[in-house]
Amino acid sequence: MDFELSEEHRLVRQTVREFAEKELAPGVQERDEKQEFPYEQIKKLGELGFMGVAIPEKYGGAGLDSIAYAIVIEELSRVEAAVGTIVSVNNTLFCEGLYKFGTEEQKQKYLVPLASGKGLGAYSLSEAGSGSDAAALKTLITPDGDHYVLNGTKMWVSSGGNATHYIIFVTLNPELRHKGICAIIVERETEGLKIGKKENKLGIRSSDTVELIFDNVRVPKANLLGGEGEGFKIAMNILDDGRVSISAQSIGIAQGAFEAALKYAKERVQFGKPIIEYQAIQNKLADMATEIDAGRLLTYRAAYLREQKKSYSKEASMAKLFCAPMANRVANQAVQIHGGYGYLKDFSVERFMRDAKITEIYEGTTEIQRIVIAKHLKNE
Numbered sequence: 532m533d534f535e536l537s538e539e540h541r542l543v544r545q546t547v548r549e550f551a552e553k554e555l556a557p558g559v560q561e562r563d564e565k566q567e568f569p570y571e572q573i574k575k576l577g578e579l580g581f582m583g584v585a586i587p588e589k590y591g592g593a594g595l596d597s598i599a600y601a602i603v604i605e606e607l608s609r610v611e612a613a614v615g616t617i618v619s620v621n622n623t624l625f626c627e628g629l630y631k632f633g634t635e636e637q638k639q640k641y642l643v644p645l646a647s648g649k650g651l652g653a654y655s656l657s658e659a660g661s662g663s664d665a666a667a668l669k670t671l672i673t674p675d676g677d678h679y680v681l682n683g684t685k686m687w688v689s690s691g692g693n694a695t696h697y698i699i700f701v702t703l704n705p706e707l708r709h710k711g712i713c714a715i716i717v718e719r720e721t722e723g724l725k726i727g728k729k730e731n732k733l734g735i736r737s738s739d740t741v742e743l744i745f746d747n748v749r750v751p752k753a754n755l756l757g758g759e760g761e762g763f764k765i766a767m768n769i770l771d772d773g774r775v776s777i778s779a780q781s782i783g784i785a786q787g788a789f790e791a792a793l794k795y796a797k798e799r800v801q802f803g804k805p806i807i808e809y810q811a812i813q814n815k816l817a818d819m820a821t822e823i824d825a826g827r828l829l830t831y832r833a834a835y836l837r838e839q840k841k842s843y844s845k846e847a848s849m850a851k852l853f854c855a856p857m858a859n860r861v862a863n864q865a866v867q868i869h870g871g872y873g874y875l876k877d878f879s880v881e882r883f884m885r886d887a888k889i890t891e892i893y894e895g896t897t898e899i900q901r902i903v904i905a906k907h908l909k910n911e
């Protein structure tokens with residue numbers, strides 16, 4: 532057992548950290564305020580190979596491993612969690628999905644450009660009536676010659692307004708529940724596809740979240756991912772990866788909030804000495820640092836198992852079950868350490884606290900992670 536990062540992993544961490552501090556930190560507050568998408572920054576991340584971190588080079592990716600990928604998401608989220616979301620959705624929910632389930636033709640056509648940052652991917656499972664109960668989705672897919680026709684409305688699509696391509700989950704017949712679900716690649720410019728309402732969110736505000744409306748959208752049959760009725764398992768399999776990714780995002784948010792709190796505690800003087808000299812503050816900082824380390828170990832273990840081609844679905848959910856609430860606890864304490872200043876938008880901890888909340892909701896709520904873990908335990 533080796534707890535040290537490899538030379539390559541350390542280099543990845545250093546490269547992404549430098550990028551985040553130089554390219555993300557200066558505009559993060561303003562983008563958050565205005566809900567402004569970081570176009571330039573995402574373009575640069577694509578040029579650096581970070582839009583397809585663990586995708587092999589022959590498919591346009593950087594050819595790194597799952598731990599390197601977790602480090603990338605962690606470091607981006609340490610400065611701007613919303614960039615962590617955009618990069619995570621493209622890497623995991625779109626590119627990894629295509630890499631695992633796509634045909635060679637689909638990979639050449641869609642994976643190669645998107646893994647190299649020439650385009651942006653999104654993944655759309657949820658609908659107004661199907662969030663945690665993903666198998667209840669109702670957007671229809673109907674075969675028509677060598678095409679399918681899509682009709683319905685998807686919701687909460689991260690990056691949906693800026694994406695060039697989507698993996699959309701649709702059903703042949705809602706009564707079939709998970710057995711009727713199909714996954715299909717849809718290009719943004721397809722006739723009948725409209726971007727609906729852009730949501731006004733609590734956190735990760737520079738990442739856009741939209742509705743997608745399908746009005747008789749015709750998509751070639753060649754764009755089906757896997758077979759008819761295999762979409763639910765594809766969605767769940769992709770989400771196993773996504774849950775490692777959101778755990779990494781949670782660690783990044785927690786780390787960013789912790790570092791701000793530690794710095795503030797050393798500088799802030801009350802009753803004649805820096806507040807870090809008080810045990811009440813020391814206790815908070817000690818708990819925060821310990822929780823972040825515990826989350827990091829759970830996340831890297833899930834990434835390691837994935838890399839070893841072992842089962843990691845349970846471990847991915849365990850990492851997310853721990854890391855998402857942990858990021859919320861840590862960011863909350865970081866605000867508390869800052870006192871009144873922490874409640875102001877001038878300080879980053881307020882944003883970290885808002886950004887942390889989504890990690891307990893998307894890609895499976897904390898409650899859903901417990902269901903997934905318990906299902907695995909029953910079968911052991």
Ligand code: CAA
Binds near residue numbers: 654657666
């Ligand atoms: N990999 C492959 N197959 C899987 C799987 C996995 N991880 N998990 C389940 N399956 C298979 C099961 O084996 C089962 O197969 P059989 O029919 O052969 O038996 C089938 O899928 C159905 O499984 P369940 O009976 O467990 O399905 P369920 O309806 O009870 O749901 C659930 C299980 C865990 C609650 C699931 O619905 C779930 O994860 N819900 C949460 C959905 C979610 O995470 N949504 C997030 C939206 S995406 C998002 O947030 C993206 C974004 O924009 C950032």
